[in-house]
Structures are given as C-alpha cells and as structure tokens.
Amino acid sequence: MPRSRFLSGAVMAAATSLLASACTTGPAGGPSSGGARSGGTVKIGVTSDVTSFDPAKGAGATDYLVTSLLYQPLIGQDDGGTFVPGLADTWTSTPTKTTLTLKKGLTCSDGSALTAAQVVASLKRYRATSANALLTFGAANAGKKTGITGDDATGTVTITTAAPWGEVLAGLSGTGAGIICGAGLDAGAAALARGAVKGAATGPYEMATARRGASYELRLRKGFEAYPRFASMPAGKPADRLRIQISKNESTLANQLQTGALDLAPITGTDATRFKGDDTFTTKSAPIIRNYIGFNQRTGRPGTDPKVRKAIARAVSADAFNQVFGGTGQALTSYVDEKAACVSTDKSLLTKTDKAAAKQVLKGVSIKLEGSNAVAGGAGNSYVAEALRAAGAEVKLINADNATWATDVTANQGDWDATVYPLITGALARGGTFLLGPEPAKGGLNYGAVKNAEYAKNYVAATSTTDRNAKCAAWQKAQAALLKANDVIPLATVDVRYIARKGISFATPSGSLTLSTLRITG
Structure with a gap:
C-alpha cells in the first residue's frame, strides 16, 4: 500500500520535532568569519536522524532535508502550484504525454555529464521502487503502463501514460523524484540508503562525511548552476558547507539560537515565543x-x-x-x-x-x-x-x-x-x-x-x-x-515557525523550507 500522507511513522517524528537548521561556526551575533563574502559554513540541527539517503525511500523531514540537497528534481513547485525549472529548463505536458528538455551542461558530482539516458534510468527506478510513483504517474498507469524514454542528442526526456493523468509535473517536482546519476544507480539501493555514493549526486551539494546518529557534512559543488528558479529566491551566496547535527529537542535548538550557536531553526512549539519582538531574528510561518x-x-x-x-x-x-x-x-x-x-x-x-x-x-x-x-x-x-x-x-x-x-x-x-x-x-x-x-x-x-x-x-x-x-x-x-x-x-x-538570525535568508515555496535556497546575506 502506498505510504500515507497523514502524520505517521517517521513523518510523525519529523513533524513534531522537525528539522532545525543553519548555524554558523562563528561567534554569537552574526555569520561566521567570511560570512557572505566566502559563503562560510552553516550548521544545521535536526531532532531525528536520517532513515534513508535514497530519495525514493524518504519517510521523514530529515530524509527530505538531506536528499533534496543531494538529488535535484527535474522541476520545482512554487506557491500556488506554479512549476519552475530545476534540472529541466523547459517542458510541455498533456494528460498523456510530458516532454522535458534538460538544461545544458548538467553534471554529476564526479564531474561527468548528466545525460538524458541517466535521467530515464533514474525515473524508471523511481517508478518501480517509490510509493510516491503511484500519484506521480497515476494508479491506472502503474508499472510499464507509464513509458519513459530519452534522447541524449536533444537532451529531452519523454513520459507517456496509458490513461490520462494531469499530475505528472506535480509528482516530478517532489523530493522523491530527485534524479540519481548512473554511479548511484550502479551502486544499488543498499549503498544509496547508507549515504555517500561518489558521483551519484545531481543537486547543489555532495556528501563529505557521514556519522550516522551524530552528524553529516555536505560540500557545495563548484560551478553548480541548476538551482530551482523560485520567485522569491533570496540574494546572497550559498554556504560552502552544511553541517547537519542531531540535537535533542526544540528547547535545545531555541537555546542555541539565543546564544548564537544557531542561525536558523524551524520550531513548532512554544519555544518560538522566545523570539517575539527580538529584532535580531526574523520569523516565517508555514503550515x-x-x-x-x-x-x-x-x-x-x-x-x-x-x-x-x-x-x-x-x-x-x-x-x-x-x-x-x-x-x-x-x-x-x-x-x-x-x-x-x-x-x-x-x-x-x-x-x-x-x-x-x-x-x-x-x-x-x-x-x-x-x-x-x-x-x-x-x-x-x-x-x-x-x-x-x-x-x-x-x-x-x-x-x-x-x-x-x-x-x-x-x-x-x-x-x-x-x-x-x-x-x-x-x-x-x-x-x-x-x-x-x-x-x-x-x-x-x-x-x-x-x-x-x-x-x-x-x-x-x-x-x-x-x-x-x-x-x-x-x-x-x-x-x-x-x-x-x-x-x-x-x-x-x-x-512551523522558521526563526532566522539576520544574515541568513531562504525561501519557503509552497510553504516548505527549501534549503537549496539558503543564502548567507551578510
């Protein structure tokens, strides 16, 4: 049975404790040395560990947080359901056929070219292994009733469905449909679930170190330009490194915000009231x-x-x-x-x-x-x-x-x-x-x-x-x-209240924190 989208399992833990993100390595009161000039290091606190690094198997907020940085979907979805470019630059879609044209010069995290053939292979794996594929392609189009083909010469990927289904683009914008390069597909499901696979990433970051139950460090890919073009994309520079650390609870995260150890934290509970009226922080709310x-x-x-x-x-x-x-x-x-x-x-x-x-x-x-x-x-x-x-x-x-x-x-x-x-x-x-x-x-x-x-x-x-x-x-x-x-x-x-220290900016397209948009602004 497809996974429920109600509060359940690992999703429940993520929604009650949530991810909390982004602190710099510098002293209290501002970004780390270098700040916006260097990109810096941003620390991210989470209250639950990653269950799987495989984007097709994500089940909680921490999973989505990390895999969205490693594996980029073909398109993004902005406020009001507007679709924006991701790895794909343009697309056309009818109820039975969707064709997407990839951006020029896309690469995998080992520097090799990301081809249409690799995108097709990744989507076919998603079709076969992800519970979310049911709503991406439609229940009447399960399995090979959904055709996925590609053309390396034109950089196009085409999806056809036997029965009309108008939600293909929405499904492709989800984190679970993030594209995995050939190296990751060759490594297999067990290797992807564990963490870093050299050359597998298509997103803005690649895994540098992984210590299960403790912390994860992601490194910005040099020259990456395929960020989703959300309408509210902030100015500034992306962090050179993201350090994701597992913390105890939201009270701890709020303490770290107030002492300058954190610069950004999503908080659902009453700890968010500590920052009311504090002009050194800004708050965004989203359901x-x-x-x-x-x-x-x-x-x-x-x-x-x-x-x-x-x-x-x-x-x-x-x-x-x-x-x-x-x-x-x-x-x-x-x-x-x-x-x-x-x-x-x-x-x-x-x-x-x-x-x-x-x-x-x-x-x-x-x-x-x-x-x-x-x-x-x-x-x-x-x-x-x-x-x-x-x-x-x-x-x-x-x-x-x-x-x-x-x-x-x-x-x-x-x-x-x-x-x-x-x-x-x-x-x-x-x-x-x-x-x-x-x-x-x-x-x-x-x-x-x-x-x-x-x-x-x-x-x-x-x-x-x-x-x-x-x-x-x-x-x-x-x-x-x-x-x-x-x-x-x-x-x-x-x-959830996204509480950020000045100098950190980010977008919340469709009401969701998207860390690929995080920028250090000062």
Missing part, C-alpha cells in the same frame, strides 16, 4: 499539518448520517481549534491550506458553528473519537471531544500514540467513528486520495469508506487534465461536494 475531521462512514456508524456529520460541524469551531495551539495557525477552508493550487476559499461552503442546533441532533449520540497524540499531546483531539460533549454527545476519546492511531484508522473496518486527520501534504490530489476509491481491504486508501460520487467525478476530471483553468474548475466542484456533505470538516493548521 506543517492540516487538521480536519473525517468520518468512518461504514454501515452502522453515526458518520453515515449526513445530519450527524452536519451537527458535528456545527459543534466545533476552527478558530477555537486554532487557539488550542496558541492561535498561530490558519483556519482552513478545505482539507489543504491557502497556498495550495486551486484550493477553495469559499467560506459560504463551510457549515457555520451553531451549538444550539448541534445539541438538537447530537444529544445521546455515542461517538468513538480517535486521534493521534503526536502533536501537543493530542490537545486538538481533546478540544473536539469536549465540543461534542457540550453538544450532548456521549464521546469516548482515544488519544492514541501515532502508530496505534495510524493502524486503527487505516485498517479495514477500523473501530472508530470520527478522527482528526493530521494531513502533512498541501496538495489537493495527494490529500484527496483518502476520500475516494476502494477501502483498504480492496487495496485502496479510502480509510473512512467515503462515498461521494460528485467529489469522485470531479477528482477524476481535475487529475485528468493539464489545463489550469479546467483543473481548478473541477477542483472547486470537488471540494464543494465534500464540504456540502460535511465529509470533511476543516479545522486549522499547526504551523
């Missing part, structure tokens, strides 16, 4: 988790009744949910956040809070609410439980550890009625796979057995076209169908 209520709609469950779903929507408040986490997130208007391409922002589609009306339906209704305690000890789940109890429901709250929650909710015929889904993806197509199609027993990802024909029809329409206007029109109809039926009750995001 890391998108929370919404979903239902088990199998026969005999209260969630099968649309009146019950609507009453639950009336009993809760997205703004109140957000306050549970300090009010630093954003109230949602769909199951993804406002930075997503084609997201619905029509608040009239949302069921308004009406506690009196909720009581008329929910009084005496038994609801088994299960949620993950991975974020703030499950405080959001507790808020939902108390809101439903206030509306008269008899609520059994299970604040489970993340592994138990993931097993219970994703299992066929799982024993639960409602859950707060912690979605980590910000893409409509990827997040929407959990709301249609077959149930787990039949090999699908529809964990709640949702049956919304209007949504399913428009999901297919949206993912079967590459025309932006047609795609967004279909997505608007799809989201409206879910919201009107209260199959999804949007709550709010839990945000």
